[in-house]
Amino acid sequence: MANTVLDTTPHEAGHGDPSRRDFIHIAAAAGAVGALGAAVWPLVDQMNPSGDVLALASIEFDLSKVMEGQQVVVKWQGKPVFVRYRTAKEIAEAVKDDNASLKDPATDASRHKDGKAQWLILVGVCTHLGCVPNFGGGSFGGWLCPCHGSIYDTSGRIRSGPAPRNLDLPEYAFLSDTKVKIG
Amino acid sequence: MSGQHSTYEPKTGFTRWLDSRLPIIRLGWDSFIDFPTPKNLNYWWTFGGVLAMCLGIQIATGVVLAMHYTPDAGLAFNSVEHIMRDVNHGWMIRYIHATGASMFFLAVYIHMLRGVYYGSHKAPREILWILGCVIYLLMMATGFMGYVLPWGQMSYYGAVVITNLFGAFPIIGKGVTTWLWGGFAVDNPTLNRFFSLHYLLPFMIAGVVVLHIWALHVPGNNNPTGVNVKSKEDTIPFHPYYTVKDGFAMVCFLILFAVFVFFMPDALGHADNYVPANPLQTPAHIVPEWYFLPFYAILRAVPDKLTGVLAMFGAVGVLFALPWIDHSKVRSMRYRPAAKLFFIIFVLVCVGLGFCGANPPDKPLFGDGGIGFTLGDANLNSFVWLSRFLTAYYFAFFGILFVLGFVEKPLPVPDSISTPALSEKKG
Ligand code: HEM
Ligand code: FES
Numbered sequence: 001m002a003n004t005v006l007d008t009t010p011h012e013a014g015h016g017d018p019s020r021r022d023f024i025h026i027a028a029a030a031g032a033v034g035a036l037g038a039a040v041w042p043l044v045d046q047m048n049p050s051g052d053v054l055a056l057a058s059i060e061f062d063l064s065k066v067m068e069g070q071q072v073v074v075k076w077q078g079k080p081v082f083v084r085y086r087t088a089k090e091i092a093e094a095v096k097d098d099n100a101s102l103k104d105p106a107t108d109a110s111r112h113k114d115g116k117a118q119w120l121i122l123v124g125v126c127t128h129l130g131c132v133p134n135f136g137g138g139s140f141g142g143w144l145c146p147c148h149g150s151i152y153d154t155s156g157r158i159r160s161g162p163a164p165r166n167l168d169l170p171e172y173a174f175l176s177d178t179k180v181k182i183g
Numbered sequence: 184m185s186g187q188h189s190t191y192e193p194k195t196g197f198t199r200w201l202d203s204r205l206p207i208i209r210l211g212w213d214s215f216i217d218f219p220t221p222k223n224l225n226y227w228w229t230f231g232g233v234l235a236m237c238l239g240i241q242i243a244t245g246v247v248l249a250m251h252y253t254p255d256a257g258l259a260f261n262s263v264e265h266i267m268r269d270v271n272h273g274w275m276i277r278y279i280h281a282t283g284a285s286m287f288f289l290a291v292y293i294h295m296l297r298g299v300y301y302g303s304h305k306a307p308r309e310i311l312w313i314l315g316c317v318i319y320l321l322m323m324a325t326g327f328m329g330y331v332l333p334w335g336q337m338s339y340y341g342a343v344v345i346t347n348l349f350g351a352f353p354i355i356g357k358g359v360t361t362w363l364w365g366g367f368a369v370d371n372p373t374l375n376r377f378f379s380l381h382y383l384l385p386f387m388i389a390g391v392v393v394l395h396i397w398a399l400h401v402p403g404n405n406n407p408t409g410v411n412v413k414s415k416e417d418t419i420p421f422h423p424y425y426t427v428k429d430g431f432a433m434v435c436f437l438i439l440f441a442v443f444v445f446f447m448p449d450a451l452g453h454a455d456n457y458v459p460a461n462p463l464q465t466p467a468h469i470v471p472e473w474y475f476l477p478f479y480a481i482l483r484a485v486p487d488k489l490t491g492v493l494a495m496f497g498a499v500g501v502l503f504a505l506p507w508i509d510h511s512k513v514r515s516m517r518y519r520p521a522a523k524l525f526f527i528i529f530v531l532v533c534v535g536l537g538f539c540g541a542n543p544p545d546k547p548l549f550g551d552g553g554i555g556f557t558l559g560d561a562n563l564n565s566f567v568w569l570s571r572f573l574t575a576y577y578f579a580f581f582g583i584l585f586v587l588g589f590v591e592k593p594l595p596v597p598d599s600i601s602t603p604a605l606s607e608k609k610g
Binding site: 044047048049053073075078080124128131132147148149162164 | 350372465486
């Protein structure tokens with residue numbers, strides 16, 4: 001055995017498959033890399049949302065607190081959610097622009113629940129770099145983002161500025177006419 | 184170092200004993216006392232020492248601040264106010280730390296531009312230059328995370344915008360931002376980790392500084408002529424010549440520093456950061472700290488989100504490649520009239536970009552909006568268009584340097600450091 005180990009020309013004949021030693025090296029290296037990865041992964045993954053953060057998944061909100069033409073901002077998963085009670089005029093303007101040239105085309109109907117056109121519920125995070133757009137600002141009467149000037153219409157669709165997408169819709173459901181569950 | 188033979192002679196029994204076990208005094212002696220240094224270094228070379236001092240000041244004041252600061256989203260803002268009002272000398276220590284960050288960046292920008300002008304990034308100093316770029320990156324990360332700690336409105340939305348930059352990358356973007364935040368938005372977990380890293384990174388900077396100085400002491404200093412040291416005539420010992428010169432520069436720098444700390448401590452900050460962070464309301468006008476403004480302007484100049492983010496990272500990334508982009512055989516721009524001109528424009532452009540970053544993109548440059556016409560998506564008479572032209576030059580500068588390496592006809596370069604002192608004019 002000792003001879004085999006010290007033999008510097010193992011590739012010639014003899015002691016089984018010459019690639020056995022390579023195999024040992026590769027297996028050892030792979031094992032070491034695997035072990036290192038297994039040790040490092042928890043140190044990386046600990047930065048992902050922890051259990052208690054994930055647990056705060058949904059909230060309920062009483063819609064009777066919002067007046068027509070107003071918006072209330074509620075906090076959901078640490079993010080602002082806009083609950084906007086749209087006027088008939090704002091809805092009409094949004095529907096009128098369904099076929100305008102839009103960066104991220106969407107009809108107004110796809111942005112609210114059926115029969116609830118007055119309630120527009122959106123994640124209040126600018127799709128550019130995450131600032132909170134200001135209610136009523138900009139040339140479309142929707143929102144204006146103070147950070148880099150993105151303008152959203154009364155359907156929360158991006159109309160100008162650097163933001164790439166419309167304001168996101170959170171998951172939500174109406175529990176009753178005056179109660180909504182977000183998340 | 185570099186094959187230089189050591190002139191250190193331990194004088195006492197103890198130092199002889201130590202020297203044969205851990206030659207640390209010898210290392211210090213060879214590096215900072217008897218280190219042969221070109222005799223013609225000007226004041227632009229004193230910023231290395233100034234930077235070391237800045238790092239020391241940030242670490243000393245930072246460790247002390249950390250004794251009173253609470254990294255909790257509900258308590259952080261008040262703990263900073265507690266430092267300002269109640270802690271003995273707390274106001275001064277915090278103002279030194281906050282102003283110190285600005286001073287640190289001021290010094291590093293001068294130090295870097297000095298390098299570009301005199302060709303200090305060129306062979307054999309490429310590694311030295313790259314280590315410098317690494318330090319600069321770490322400084323930006325440290326400064327950014329530190330600014331988040333007081334948890335005011337600017338802190339909060341600075342953190343929001345910068346972390347969202349990573350969200351611009353397709354596929355991985357969302358996962359990366361969630362991972363950075365430790366949640367679904369910037370929140371308490373984000374603040375905690377930023378504090379941990381803000382404490383750690385300066386010590387990593389200190390480590391890279393050691394490598395930086397090591398890499399400096401192998402080829403030795405460059406000098407204003409860019410000509411290699413040829414003989415002993417060209418050098419003088421670091422001490423006392425440059426210890427005194429650097430010391431004088433540090434004192435002058437500290438005077439400027441003190442003017443800010445004691446007479447205008449909030450001039451470099453933003454009033455909105457004295458409003459506690461509110462995740463539901465972004466302040467009307469958010470801007471980063473002045474030292475990030477040029478990059479912020481580049482980000483906003485590009486209408487597409489991902490391209491804007493790539494341009495911004497690229498503006499820093501391109502610095503790493505500078506030793507190979509600027510390949511002219513002549514190091515110092517003193518002897519490169521064309522390169523010198525484009526360099527001066529580059530410096531002005533960087534300042535201009537900073538100015539653009541400080542202003543709202545759609546604000547008119549002249550008049551109140553009546554003048555100018557719309558080009559593409561914005562009025563030509565606006566900061567966004569100005570920043571587009573300046574961004575174009577920022578990147579073009581590197582292309583120009585590359586081309587100049589082939590076509591420029593340099594002025595005659597002196598044979599050695601000692602000749603121009605007698606015959607050449609200064610530049
Ligand atoms: C590279 C060196 C450093 C830089 C550039 C830097 C930068 C900053 C900045 C810009 C702030 C915000 C200041 C403000 O507006 O209040 C800050 C805050 C802070 N830093 Fe640092 N820092 C550095 C090193 C350190 C170190 C080594 C520590 C601790 C060991 C530290 C601890 C703190 C603490 C506790 C705060 C929050 C208190 C405050 O806001 O004044 N820093 N830092
Ligand atoms: S974050 Fe809204 S426009 Fe940039």
